[in-house]
Amino acid sequence: ETGVTQTPRHLVMGMTNKKSLKCEQHLGHNAMYWYKQSAKKPLELMFVYSLEERVENNSVPSRFSPECPNSSHLFLHLHTLQPEDSALYLCASSHSGAGGPETQYFGPGTRLLVL
Amino acid sequence: DQQVKQNSPSLSVQEGRISILNCDYTNSMFDYFLWYKKYPAEGPTFLISISSIKDKNEDGRFTVFLNKSAKHLSLHIVPSQPGDSAVYFCAATDSGTYKYIFGTGTRLKVLA
DSSP states (O other), rough: OOEEEEEEEEEEEEEEEEEEEEEOOOOOOSEEEEEEEESSSEEEEEEEEETTTTEEEOOOOOOOOEEEEEETEEEEEEEEEOOOGOOOEEEEEOOOSSSOHHHHHHHHEEEEEEE | SSSOOOOSSEEETHHHTTTEEEEEOOOOOOOOOEEEEEEETTEEEEEEEEEETTEEETTEOOOOEETTTTTTTEEEEESOOGGEEEEEEEEEOOTTOEEEOOOOOOEEEEEE
């Protein structure tokens, strides 16, 4: 496997379900990100982990819970979601260093539908 | 308030001609800019970037121009090919932060 992978690629869940999205990066990066992309809206940054510590939580509701057990894996735990949470969820990774911004590389995304 | 704007939701160009995609930003702290390309059912793919210390960066058929005074950047693709048909996002960031701010994207269609 190369690059950034995400599973599942598609997910349908009810509002009372609990599910998790998984992201894995094979690029040796040390920062990982969750983004949400809703129709006709720009990508919205949700969470950032650098060196396995959360460094950004962009006012995301608590029904979204991220977890970063190591620098290669990132999870997004979902519970009691709302239909308006239906969107494409994208994971990205980058190398976070002292030399300025680094390019983020994206996974293919998980298309989530909340019924 | 959208800090990064792509005012053209779509663009059609004939194969072989130049495609010009535009992006405007409002935050003068942004000093690094990127373009991503996205095909359906795939994540965004990094295309080209530019630092605010430059006004042009070129990579093959792709050139990004930055006009800091106008807070405007553009992506030129020449010659355009049908495989370039995709949604193009511009993104901007302030060095030292992790936040990329993305535009809403422009759908480019290159006609054969």
